[in-house]
Amino acid sequence: MDSNPDAVIVGAGLAGPLLASMIARRGYRVDLVEGRPDPRSARHDSGRSINLGMSARAIAALREVGLWQEARRLSVPMRGRMVHTAGGRSSFYPYGKDPSQILHSIRRDALVCLLVEHAEKQPGVRLRFGTRCVAVDRDAAAVTMEDGSKLTAGFVVGADGASSLVRTEMQRGLPAGFSREYLEWGYKEITIRARPDGTPAVPLEALHIWPGERGLGVAHPNVDNSLTCTLFLPRDEPPDRASDAFPHLAELVPDLDEQASAAPMGHLTTVRTAPWHHRDTMVLVGDAAHAVYPFYGQGMNASFEDCLALDRMLARHPRDRQAAFAAYERSRKPHTDVLAELSAQNFLELRDGMRSPLRLARKRLDLLLHKAFPGTWVPLYTLVSHTTVPYGEALRRARRQDRVAAALTVTGAGAAVAGLLAVLGRRHGRTSR
Amino acid sequence: MDSNPDAVIVGAGLAGPLLASMIARRGYRVDLVEGRPDPRSARHDSGRSINLGMSARAIAALREVGLWQEARRLSVPMRGRMVHTAGGRSSFYPYGKDPSQILHSIRRDALVCLLVEHAEKQPGVRLRFGTRCVAVDRDAAAVTMEDGSKLTAGFVVGADGASSLVRTEMQRGLPAGFSREYLEWGYKEITIRARPDGTPAVPLEALHIWPGERGLGVAHPNVDNSLTCTLFLPRDEPPDRASDAFPHLAELVPDLDEQASAAPMGHLTTVRTAPWHHRDTMVLVGDAAHAVYPFYGQGMNASFEDCLALDRMLARHPRDRQAAFAAYERSRKPHTDVLAELSAQNFLELRDGMRSPLRLARKRLDLLLHKAFPGTWVPLYTLVSHTTVPYGEALRRARRQDRVAAALTVTGAGAAVAGLLAVLGRRHGRTSR
Numbered sequence: 001m002d003s004n005p006d007a008v009i010v011g012a013g014l015a016g017p018l019l020a021s022m023i024a025r026r027g028y029r030v031d032l033v034e035g036r037p038d039p040r041s042a043r044h045d046s047g048r049s050i051n052l053g054m055s056a057r058a059i060a061a062l063r064e065v066g067l068w069q070e071a072r073r074l075s076v077p078m079r080g081r082m083v084h085t086a087g088g089r090s091s092f093y094p095y096g097k098d099p100s101q102i103l104h105s106i107r108r109d110a111l112v113c114l115l116v117e118h119a120e121k122q123p124g125v126r127l128r129f130g131t132r133c134v135a136v137d138r139d140a141a142a143v144t145m146e147d148g149s150k151l152t153a154g155f156v157v158g159a160d161g162a163s164s165l166v167r168t169e170m171q172r173g174l175p176a177g178f179s180r181e182y183l184e185w186g187y188k189e190i191t192i193r194a195r196p197d198g199t200p201a202v203p204l205e206a207l208h209i210w211p212g213e214r215g216l217g218v219a220h221p222n223v224d225n226s227l228t229c230t231l232f233l234p235r236d237e238p239p240d241r242a243s244d245a246f247p248h249l250a251e252l253v254p255d256l257d258e259q260a261s262a263a264p265m266g267h268l269t270t271v272r273t274a275p276w277h278h279r280d281t282m283v284l285v286g287d288a289a290h291a292v293y294p295f296y297g298q299g300m301n302a303s304f305e306d307c308l309a310l311d312r313m314l315a316r317h318p319r320d321r322q323a324a325f326a327a328y329e330r331s332r333k334p335h336t337d338v339l340a341e342l343s344a345q346n347f348l349e350l351r352d353g354m355r356s357p358l359r360l361a362r363k364r365l366d367l368l369l370h371k372a373f374p375g376t377w378v379p380l381y382t383l384v385s386h387t388t389v390p391y392g393e394a395l396r397r398a399r400r401q402d403r404v405a406a407a408l409t410v411t412g413a414g415a416a417v418a419g420l421l422a423v424l425g426r427r428h429g430r431t432s433r
Numbered sequence: 434m435d436s437n438p439d440a441v442i443v444g445a446g447l448a449g450p451l452l453a454s455m456i457a458r459r460g461y462r463v464d465l466v467e468g469r470p471d472p473r474s475a476r477h478d479s480g481r482s483i484n485l486g487m488s489a490r491a492i493a494a495l496r497e498v499g500l501w502q503e504a505r506r507l508s509v510p511m512r513g514r515m516v517h518t519a520g521g522r523s524s525f526y527p528y529g530k531d532p533s534q535i536l537h538s539i540r541r542d543a544l545v546c547l548l549v550e551h552a553e554k555q556p557g558v559r560l561r562f563g564t565r566c567v568a569v570d571r572d573a574a575a576v577t578m579e580d581g582s583k584l585t586a587g588f589v590v591g592a593d594g595a596s597s598l599v600r601t602e603m604q605r606g607l608p609a610g611f612s613r614e615y616l617e618w619g620y621k622e623i624t625i626r627a628r629p630d631g632t633p634a635v636p637l638e639a640l641h642i643w644p645g646e647r648g649l650g651v652a653h654p655n656v657d658n659s660l661t662c663t664l665f666l667p668r669d670e671p672p673d674r675a676s677d678a679f680p681h682l683a684e685l686v687p688d689l690d691e692q693a694s695a696a697p698m699g700h701l702t703t704v705r706t707a708p709w710h711h712r713d714t715m716v717l718v719g720d721a722a723h724a725v726y727p728f729y730g731q732g733m734n735a736s737f738e739d740c741l742a743l744d745r746m747l748a749r750h751p752r753d754r755q756a757a758f759a760a761y762e763r764s765r766k767p768h769t770d771v772l773a774e775l776s777a778q779n780f781l782e783l784r785d786g787m788r789s790p791l792r793l794a795r796k797r798l799d800l801l802l803h804k805a806f807p808g809t810w811v812p813l814y815t816l817v818s819h820t821t822v823p824y825g826e827a828l829r830r831a832r833r834q835d836r837v838a839a840a841l842t843v844t845g846a847g848a849a850v851a852g853l854l855a856v857l858g859r860r861h862g863r864t865s866r
Contacts, residue, residue: 175619175668175700179612186608235608267608 005031005126008143008153010133011160012039014108015286015303017115019157021065022311024122031151032119033143035132039112050187051220051228052111053078053103053207053297055385061304064311067118071111075104076221082206084248092206093363097371101386103207103297105220107228111300133160136169141281155321156282162271164288170278178273183293183347185216186235188242188263192253194225201252202227209350215245216351229253230294231260232351238265268293270340274333277325285310290336295346296384298391302339305388306332335391342384342395365405377401438464438559441576441586443566444593445472447541448719448736450548452590454498455744457555464584465552466576468565472545483622484653484661485544486511486536486640486730488818494737497744500551504544508537509654515639517681525639526796530804534819536640536730538653540661544733566593569602574714588754589715595704597721603711611706616726616780618649619668621675621696625686627658634685635660642783648678649784662686663727664693665784671698701726703773707766710758718743723769728779729817731824735772738821739765768824775817775828798838810834 007023009016012034020030036042054062054075062068079102080094095101119125128145135144142152143166158166162180171178192201202208204225210217214237219229229249231242242260243250250256271291277283286303310328317324349359366379380398383389389397440456442449445467453463469475487495487508495501512535513527528534552558561578568577575585576599591599595613604611625634635641637658643650647670652662662682664675675693676683683689704724710716719736743761750757782792799812813831816822822830 175615175702177614179614181610181612182608269608 003029004152004154005029005124006154007031007157008033008141008151008155009157009159010034010136010143010166011158011164011286011288012036012112012116012119012127012129013159013161013286014112014115014300015307016157016159017112017119018061018065018304019159019285019307019310020119020125021115021122022307023314024119024125025065026311026315027124029124029126030122031126031128031153033128033131033133033145033151035146036129038127038129039109039116050108050189050230050294051222052106052108052300053220054106054111055103055297055301056388057298057301057305059104060388061308064308065118067114071106071114072104074110074114074223075106076223077205078103078105078207078221079205080207081209082203083209083211085211086248088248088251090202091360093360094367096382096386097367097374101382103385105207105222107222108300133165136166136282138170138172138278138282155280158282158284158288159286160288162269162287162291164284166282167273167284167288170282170284171273171275174278176273176275179271181270183268183270183344184235185232185347186238186265186267188231188233188260188265190229190231190242190253190256190259190263192219192227192229192249198225200225200227210246210249211351212245212249213239215239215242217246217249218350231263233265235265235267270344272337272340274329276329276333277322280320280322280325283310283325283328290333290340292336292340292343293347294343295350296339296343298339298343298384301385302336302391306336335393338391338395339384342380342391362405366401369401369405436462437585437587438462438557439587440464440590441466441574441584441588442590442592443467443569443576443599444591444597444719444721445469445545445549445552445560445562446592446594446719447545447548447733448740449590449592450545450552451494451498451737452592452718452740452743453552453558454548454555455740456747457552457558458498459744459748460557462557462559463555464559464561464586466561466564466566466578466584468579469562471560471562472542472549483541483620483663483727484655485539485541485733486653487539487544488536488730488734489821490731490734490738492537493821494741497741498551500547504539504547505537507543507547507656508539509656510638511536511538511640511654512638513640514642515636516642516644518644519681521681521684523635524793526793527800529815529819530800530807534815536818538640538655540655541733566598569599569715571603571711571715588713591715591717591721592719593721595702595720595724597717599715600706600717600721603715603717604706604708607711609706609708612704614703616701616703616777617668618665618780619671619698619700621664621666621693621698623662623664623675623686623689623692623696625652625660625662625682631658633658633660643679643682644784645678645682646672648672648675650679650682651783666698668698668700703777705770705773707762709762709766710755713754713758716743716758716761723766723773725769725773725776726780727776728783729772729776731772731776731817734818735769735824739769768826771824771828772817775813775824795838799834802834802838 006028007030009020009030009032012032016032020032024030059068062071080092082090082092084090120127132146133143134146136156141156142150143156144150158164160166194200204221208219214234216232217229219227221227239245241257243256269291270293276289285306292299309332313324313328369377370379380394383394439461440463442453442463442465445465449465453465457463492501495504513525515523515525517523553560565579566576567579569589574589575583576589577583591597593599627633637654641652647667649665650662652660654660672678674690676689702724703726709722718739725732742765746757746761802810803812813827816827
């Protein structure tokens with residue numbers, strides 16, 4: 001190595017290359033190290049990529065590095081959820097009150113390649129693929145690679161995912177809190193291919209949901225008119241045949257059982273930990289700090305928001321990196337803790353709520369009120385997905401609304417508009433971001 | 434090695450040698466491996482042993498292997514708590530309604546030596562000290578020692594404490610839940626020496642408590658008339674001088690500040706995890722399965738109870754070890770989860786409650802009712818410490834009593850006896866064990 005970098009980022013998944021690009025703009029020399037091969041020469045081989053839905057937080061972060069328009073071109077808009085129920089019926093629930101409130105479905109590998117490509121172009125960024133980091137000296141900010149070589153930097157960033165080695169090494173022997181939970185349901189990924197004439201098997205611009213008997217299918221559209229469908233299933237007693245759990249999906253996917261049998265069962269995990277940093281030498285971002293279940297579609301969005309937050313704190317404390325790391329952790333962790341809760345709750349919502357007329361009515365009411373009072377009434381889903389209001393603040397606002405809405409759902413919404421105006425009028429104008 | 438043992442127990446702390454003795458009686462050939470040297474040749478060197486209070490559960494387990502009378506001879510009875518408050522005053526709160534309800538203070542190393550000595554005498558038990566286990570093959574039930582040698586057995590027991598390597602290896606890559614919390618307070622251990630004339634500095638047969646300003650001192654008596662005192666202190670901002678936090682203790686221990694400065698700060702951790710076993714090849718006992726804070730004095734008691742439970746399940750399922758492990762885990766984990774909660778709550782109780790007249794009054798009332806209705810009213814502390822009622826069941830009973838007692842504490846106990854008889858009469862006779 002000709003010179004020591006300012007930072008070593010371990011992990012070139014999603015957060016790693018984004019953060020590299022961000023801090024490189026501030027003049028940091030960054031080495032980005034990754035055990036796997038360069039994704040640009042090894043695409044589509046992981047077999048374990050729930051498609052991603054880019055929403056407000058990811059968009060803000062990608063805009064920051066000038067990548068949003070390119071990312072958008074690689075994605076398919078999802079304008080709402082399409083829920084497929086008994087007898088081949090389906091219902092569509094728009095994501096937001098206007099056409100701008102949509103999600104953007106993108107394949108994980110396509111986004112990673114875009115980010116890596118961009119990072120590589122930044123002056124001061126060096127990419128090192130196929131070199132696994134096997135040890136970290138937390139006080140020296142040094143990482144040891146599996147070939148025995150050592151890399152010393154100003155600081156080390158752990159962007160190496162839910163099973164982060166950097167986190168383990170950083171916290172070894174220190175009084176660090178840590179919890180790891182696994183959902184009792186796992187997942188298998190299958191493909192809903194386009195029809196022989198090239199058209200999509202279901203309307204493309206939606207997130208598709210198949211509530212099953214002890215199963216849940218969720219499909220994201222791809223630019224080639226196929227959809228990537230994730231089958232969520234109980235790990236302990238998965239159905240013998242996927243077509244038993246998802247009869248309506250089986251009509252669209254003739255080889256559903258074959259695809260499901262061949263797919264490995266993936267696990268879903270929530271990781272909480274603290275601290276996220278060690279002195280001024282180490283810091284964590286993304287899943288290494290806070291893995292969440294995918295049911296709110298916010299894992300990648302939150303990871304990108306981490307990068308934005310860390311980058312800003314480094315700029316705010318140019319001479320005191322420890323203060324920057326501490327401020328970053330303080331500002332982010334309460335909100336990612338809330339996200340972990342929301343993501344776990346949304347599993348139940350998706351599993352049970354999509355078949356519950358009361359909950360579906362509640363969703364429609366939320367959206368109705370949002371249209372009537374766009375500045376004051378914003379559903380939690382909208383706050384989380386279509387704004388950058390911090391997760392914890394979003395939850396607090398939603399809870400206030402919940403108290404009102406619960407009453408409305410039961411008593412009927414019609415006559416309550418006058419009362420609502422009185423309740424909400426005070427907070428008018430505090431919502432839009 | 435001349436032959437493969439039936440079981441390898443990793444860890445010769447407290448649970449390991451006890452379990453070895455228990456299952457050896459059933460004809461199991463057991464190798465007990467431990468990285469540290471034989472404690473009988475290296476006593477008193479850990480510097481990290483909160484003294485232990487043996488109570489009903491430990492006593493039951495030690496009786497099972499015929500060691501209780503010997504253990505008792507190495508211990509000092511503690512008949513209650515002595516709380517030292519402002520102005521050099523102290524108050525005594527007996528542990529139970531009669532003289533049999535006492536705890537037995539013993540040095541950890543003395544108990545470990547007794548257990549190791551006993552295990553060594555059992556036919557079929559081999560001890561291997563100074564040989565650290567560095568890897569485990571969970572499916573083959575094989576452990577690799579740091580000298581490269583390998584030991585294959587019918588099954589492997591992880592009795593290797595809160596940072597269990599066996600647990601890590603058993604759960605690696607599997608969807609195993611795990612959480613580790615650290616208390617915001619740590620501890621330092623000091624000695625309250627006997628007076629020059631050989632008499633103890635405070636009455637010996639009690640657990641002594643010094644509630645401090647942002648500190649808590651707890652002392653266990655030793656057979657040599659000294660006491661081992663544990664100073665619990667906030668880790669982040671410990672007092673500059675221990676004598677500031679514990680002025681009354683400083684009167685008894687002239688070199689308090691010197692001792693406290695020299696002592697390392699220990700950490701207190703709660704570990705929860707699942708599963709506790711893997712097929713029929715691996716199982717966890719003691720802190721490896723459920724480390725708890727020491728504030729209920731139940732860590733060792735619960736570990737010994739694990740050994741009893743596992744031993745019994747092995748006897749109950751002689752031809753299906755996986756069923757034995759599963760039954761053991763199912764029967765124990767709900768109760769050790771409750772113990773973890775109780776131990777965390779008791780930290781607050783000890784930290785704040787010893788200075789609260791209301792809470793102290795509540796404790797006295799509990800004991801009064803216990804004396805009046807020994808079969809029906811049993812305080813939670815008594816259920817946990819002086820019975821072998823499972824922890825979860827103890828908590829459920831205590832909650833029923835709490836609802837009554839809360840009312841009594843506020844309204845005065847006098848006139849309520851008649852009402853109590855009506856409330857409790859129904860359950861009469863269900864309590865004693």
